[in-house]
Amino acid sequence: MVITVTEENFEAEVLQSPVPVLVDFWAPWCGPCRMVAPIVERLAAELENVKIGKVNVDDAPALAERYGVMSIPMFLVFKNGEVTQSAVGVQGFDALKALL
Numbered sequence: 001m002v003i004t005v006t007e008e009n010f011e012a013e014v015l016q017s018p019v020p021v022l023v024d025f026w027a028p029w030c031g032p033c034r035m036v037a038p039i040v041e042r043l044a045a046e047l048e049n050v051k052i053g054k055v056n057v058d059d060a061p062a063l064a065e066r067y068g069v070m071s072i073p074m075f076l077v078f079k080n081g082e083v084t085q086s087a088v089g090v091q092g093f094d095a096l097k098a099l100l
Contacts, residue, residue, distance in 0.1 A: 002044045005053035007060045013053060015081040020100050021051040025067070025074040027058050032090045033073045039093050050100050075099060 005013055005023060014021045024040050026033035044052035057064040057072060067076060067083070077085035077099045085099040 001052075002041060003051060003053040005055045005060070005063075007062055010055075010060075010063055013051070014078050017051055017078065019049050019051055020084075021053055021078045022096065022100055023076045023078065024052070024054045025057050025064060025069045025072050025076070026054055027056060027072055030072050036073050036090050039091070039096060042093060043096055047097065047100065 002024075003013055014023060022040075022043065024033075024036070026037075028034075040052060040054065043050075055063050057069060063069075067074075071088050073089065073091075075085075075087045075091060075096060076083050087095065087099060091099075
């Protein structure tokens with residue numbers, strides 16, 4: 001299941017997560033974001049011991065600014081509250097899985 005990450009739940013869902021978290025920074029008006037959405041859903045369905053979350057940059061501009069999101073989709077992997085991997089633009093299933 002893909003978790004909707006907001007400014008309110010970011011600390012608990014991402015930074016304090018006991019498992020790695022892939023966060024997809026996206027927006028509804030972003031064509032490439034919509035293209036990659038099924039891949040993100042598939043990751044969430046197929047992978048265990050990880051968490052997949054999505055941050056709508058329009059709803060959470062402070063998070064986008066905090067993590068330097070300039071282009072979307074942007075993917076950040078958090079482990080133990082720290083960013084360990086990142087990727088920008090449309091990514092395939094294997095590329096996103098490799099980030100984790």
